[in-house]
Amino acid sequence: MATTRREQNRQAKEKRILEAALTVFSSAGYSGASMDLIADAAGVSKPTLYQYFGNKQALFTAMLVPQRDFMLQAFAESEGKDCVTVLYAFAWQYADFVLRPDILSLARLIIGEAGRIPGIGELYQSVGPDTLRAGIVSYLREQRDAGALRFDDAELAAEDLWGLILSGPRTQALYRPDAVPGKRARAKYIHNGLRVFLSFYARTPKKALATLDELIAARKR
């Protein structure tokens, strides 16, 4: 009702522009991307870009917002199952997301510009790592209170989980876009990482590791 055809058109065009901006910025970098290229990719004229977003930097930051929202949404739900099962599922979900080529391109872009465009790193980290970590942290606390895990500092535990599971593959992926670790490598890191993590943080490590082995075996089948 409230959305006239004009408004719809506008929103659709805005979306097209932001998608084009994401693509072009990701592949060419901030300085390397030209407004001409983005306009062409979006199928609009250059002045339209400026009418919608004012200038290049504003377009750049505007482009990050939907990405942030998408990420926020990507990790909203968590299941009510057994702790190890949840962590295992989470590890895969997270790894598969974080190693997606488009997500990696965006990460490279943001890291590359973090020293020049102020606030961009905060914006991104406050969403990617931070928000996600907040989810993990609260889950870990729940499980501690439920008696499944034990630790003093939940944030540190979460950091360990991420570091054990993803630090290696993601670092490699950032530096070598053409050599992003595949399923097998991911499995290696996830399995080993969870093993170390559960050995240290599970209240009953033996049982937890047994469950983990079952999950791994189940996956292979």
Add this chain to the structure above:
Amino acid sequence: MATTRREQNRQAKEKRILEAALTVFSSAGYSGASMDLIADAAGVSKPTLYQYFGNKQALFTAMLVPQRDFMLQAFAESEGKDCVTVLYAFAWQYADFVLRPDILSLARLIIGEAGRIPGIGELYQSVGPDTLRAGIVSYLREQRDAGALRFDDAELAAEDLWGLILSGPRTQALYRPDAVPGKRARAKYIHNGLRVFLSFYARTPKKALATLDELIAARKR
């Protein structure tokens, strides 16, 4: 003897150019850096840049070589002391190096361009992570053979060590140049990370953790 005065002059000028290139590229990014700026910073004329390095991209990659050599050299030695002591010293040495502003700038630059300049990621990783890891890996193997540690896959253990100790601070540092973790934060991660690592990988975890606590206490003093 083979180096005439001319050659020396040439080498000195080449060095000045590469240093200028490092500075300018690091602070402006690849596309954002102009040959004019680099020439000015090096105190030479622009054609000299082209005479020495052919074009912008070649200058860029050439600039990385001395950086690589410098890094290789930065972690050459290791002491013959007790395993925990060595790992502890290494952790601090590595953290302090990796979180240096200039090293971080360079890392951001390389990650930012990794998707566009082929080979740059390999070049850098083959030196930073890889070579360093190779050093750690061989040290860990030594210690396993000497009976201090236990594991099957030394590379995986090395990755765990790095992930536990540095993943958090370095990720934050990459995204937020103005919020690089300081001494206190580094200590938190190093101490906790080593604790988890030794709990899992030390042949005699209790003893190892006791040694670690002594080292930490000694540091505070």
Add this chain to the structure above:
Amino acid sequence: MATTRREQNRQAKEKRILEAALTVFSSAGYSGASMDLIADAAGVSKPTLYQYFGNKQALFTAMLVPQRDFMLQAFAESEGKDCVTVLYAFAWQYADFVLRPDILSLARLIIGEAGRIPGIGELYQSVGPDTLRAGIVSYLREQRDAGALRFDDAELAAEDLWGLILSGPRTQALYRPDAVPGKRARAKYIHNGLRVFLSFYARTPKKALATLDELIAARKR
């Protein structure tokens, strides 16, 4: 009665646009003024500008019309007093008008564009100098016929009057918007100019100069 509410609205909007155009053109120059700026200043949309005035140049010339009418009206009346008194009053009135910042801005604008926009100079001069001069000329003729002044060519006499009284201050004002001659400088030129003028053109110079001195003295009080 023929003016419906619609028409009134239209006229009001037209007036707003013309005022905005005057302001913007005067301060930015013809090329420097943008239709966007004028539309914003007038509080209307850009297409409305085009609907009302067709294009930029038409708007520009249209803007001059009310200015012309305003000027025409500014010097309509003349009093029936003594010749010297009238000339003295006229000199001050004219100087104060011609040195008004807005009138000067408009004059600079028109002179600046006179070489490019055909007809604009005629339009303006036919109003400013010409019409005004016509008024002076007819007054001078009256006074000659009444025996107060003597000359052959009334137009030349009028030109002398203007040249003696205002040429200096106005030339300075045109070139230096921030150094428009003030009351004191105007007085200097007016008093001296009238003295020269009356010496040459008055039938009884001594008497005329005496009257002038009285007026000057009266002004100082």
Add this chain to the structure above:
Amino acid sequence: MATTRREQNRQAKEKRILEAALTVFSSAGYSGASMDLIADAAGVSKPTLYQYFGNKQALFTAMLVPQRDFMLQAFAESEGKDCVTVLYAFAWQYADFVLRPDILSLARLIIGEAGRIPGIGELYQSVGPDTLRAGIVSYLREQRDAGALRFDDAELAAEDLWGLILSGPRTQALYRPDAVPGKRARAKYIHNGLRVFLSFYARTPKKALATLDELIAARKR
């Protein structure tokens, strides 16, 4: 000797650029003139313009310098003849210069931009009117001291001279590039203006006017 071929080339090119700038700015106005146009007119590439003059405004002001120098030089000499003869010659020389189409274009340009480019009006006036007037002023003083003229304020007398002789024609010329007063009109203003001036300022007006009439008659022949 000290000027290598390179330097000569550079100076020649600089001169070509400044001439092109004068032409283009004069005919299109400051905002209306584009660097592209100027580059084309000068037969150089656009970056060369920027290498030589930095930016548009700098080129604009640089362009005025040779014009100023030219003007300064245009009125350097004065003859040792009789006062009326000198003033008569000067009047014609000045009128012919000031009414030259190129000088008028430049004047329109400067007046048009005087409100926007700070200092430009001073720069120009300090040269055109001011310097010239300084020359007249000192000549008038000489003649007063020699007993030919009489006045208190030499500057005011100079202003009167200019106002009587040139105010009319130049104002018309500024507003109407296509109706610049010709020889006949100039003669009318000069003859009348000098008559009024000498009547008021000459120590022996009758003799001075007689001399003037002779000069005028001589001219007609």
Add this chain to the structure above:
DNA sequence: TATGAATGAGCATTCATTCAT
């Protein structure tokens, strides 16, 4: 060998103008 000088191509941004609503 090293450089001052030059440039074609491209940059972010803005303009006068028009169309569909």
Add this chain to the structure above:
DNA sequence: CATGAATGAATGCTCATTCAT
């Protein structure tokens, strides 16, 4: 009638690269 939306064509300016000296 009035406007939001759109655009081709500039605008001032900079870039990586080359050439003549």
